[in-house]
Amino acid sequence: MDNIEKRLICPICLDYCKQAVECYKCINLFCKNCADSLTDKKCALCRESTEFHISNFARRAINELPVQCDYCSTSSTIGNLEAHLEKCKKKTITCQICDLKLTKSGFLDHISSNHLDKALHKAEIFNHILANKSIKTTESLNGALNGIHSIDTKINSKNKKKARLGETGKYYCGEQLDDFCSCCDGFCGTQSGCNCSGCMDLDIRFRLLPKGWLVNRDGFAARKSLQNGIIYCGRKNMIGVPGCDGYCGPNCGPNCSACQKLDEQVKRRYSKLV
Numbered sequence: 001m002d003n004i005e006k007r008l009i010c011p012i013c014l015d016y017c018k019q020a021v022e023c024y025k026c027i028n029l030f031c032k033n034c035a036d037s038l039t040d041k042k043c044a045l046c047r048e049s050t051e052f053h054i055s056n057f058a059r060r061a062i063n064e065l066p067v068q069c070d071y072c073s074t075s076s077t078i079g080n081l082e083a084h085l086e087k088c089k090k091k092t093i094t095c096q097i098c099d100l101k102l103t104k105s106g107f108l109d110h111i112s113s114n115h116l117d118k119a120l121h122k123a124e125i126f127n128h129i130l131a132n133k134s135i136k137t138t139e140s141l142n143g144a145l146n147g148i149h150s151i152d153t154k155i156n157s158k159n160k161k162k163a164r165l166g167e168t169g170k171y172y173c174g175e176q177l178d179d180f181c182s183c184c185d186g187f188c189g190t191q192s193g194c195n196c197s198g199c200m201d202l203d204i205r206f207r208l209l210p211k212g213w214l215v216n217r218d219g220f221a222a223r224k225s226l227q228n229g230i231i232y233c234g235r236k237n238m239i240g241v242p243g244c245d246g247y248c249g250p251n252c253g254p255n256c257s258a259c260q261k262l263d264e265q266v267k268r269r270y271s272k273l274v
């Protein structure tokens with residue numbers, strides 16, 4: 001690996017930078033998510049309080065790097081790998097209930113014939129499916145489980161508007177949010193971000209989440225820890241955060257930025273839902 005390639009590796013997760021950003025002070029590159037996870041915006045390398053700016057140069061360079069598909073050995077580039085994995089016939093998914101490795105086409109059959117009851121009540125499996133880019137939405141799981149295909153529009157029972165699944169797998173109606181949101185433009189969706197309380201209600205009901213669960217703005221099911229009352233989604237998206245084992249919770253420690261927003265919002269917007 002030459003020096004330029006080494007520079008494209010994120011010093012926090014030690015992988016090529018995803019959505020590369022650079023430290024304004026030392027010009028080192030990080031993943032956007034890894035940089036976002038730094039406390040007080042202190043750079044992990046130069047230790048200065050800093051800003052992180054998008055590096056289009058690094059993003060292009062990384063996208064052009066050659067990679068092989070882990071499953072079928074087809075040659076691709078980092079930029080094209082995701083599109084390849086969507087179609088890759090050999091790609092496997094690990095069943096979170098029994099640890100069996102299955103192809104994407106076999107996965108839904110496997111769930112519906114072996115763990116139908118569990119899948120419908122296990123929030124983690126929805127998280128897993130959403131985390132796994134090959135099955136984009138809970139809708140596709142539900143469709144396969146019930147033999148009903150892609151009824152992706154639901155009616156928001158609060159404002160009676162049509163809501164659709166966005167990229168996060170959450171429902172969005174595009175209407176104004178119930179209250180001010182420190183992270184959004186004030187509207188529900190339409191592809192990502194926070195949703196209104198009526199659409200959150202759809203998220204909960206549609207995913208058959210147990211009482212007390214919500215879905216955070218990244219599309220991950222989350223709930224209050226019984227230990228400290230903080231909301232956690234249990235994702236491993238906090239690598240490099242001081243004092244954290246890399247996971248958001250699930251019972252203690254710091255929570256991810258999406259769950260931090262839920263901590264604020266559950267007091268007002270979603271208070272009736274938990």
Ligand SMILES: [Zn+2]
Pocket residue numbers: 010011012013014015017018030031034
């Ligand atoms: Zn990183």
Ligand SMILES: [Zn+2]
Pocket residue numbers: 023024025026027028043044045046047048050
């Ligand atoms: Zn720096």
Ligand SMILES: [Zn+2]
Pocket residue numbers: 069070071072073074084085088089090091
């Ligand atoms: Zn492949």
Ligand SMILES: [Zn+2]
Pocket residue numbers: 095096097098099100110114115
């Ligand atoms: Zn299984």
Ligand SMILES: [Zn+2]
Pocket residue numbers: 156163171172173174175188195196197198199
């Ligand atoms: Zn909405």
Ligand SMILES: [Zn+2]
Pocket residue numbers: 181182183184193194217261
């Ligand atoms: Zn928001």
Ligand SMILES: [Zn+2]
Pocket residue numbers: 216222231232233234235248255256257258259
């Ligand atoms: Zn979280």
Ligand SMILES: [Zn+2]
Pocket residue numbers: 238243244245246247248249252253254
């Ligand atoms: Zn942790």
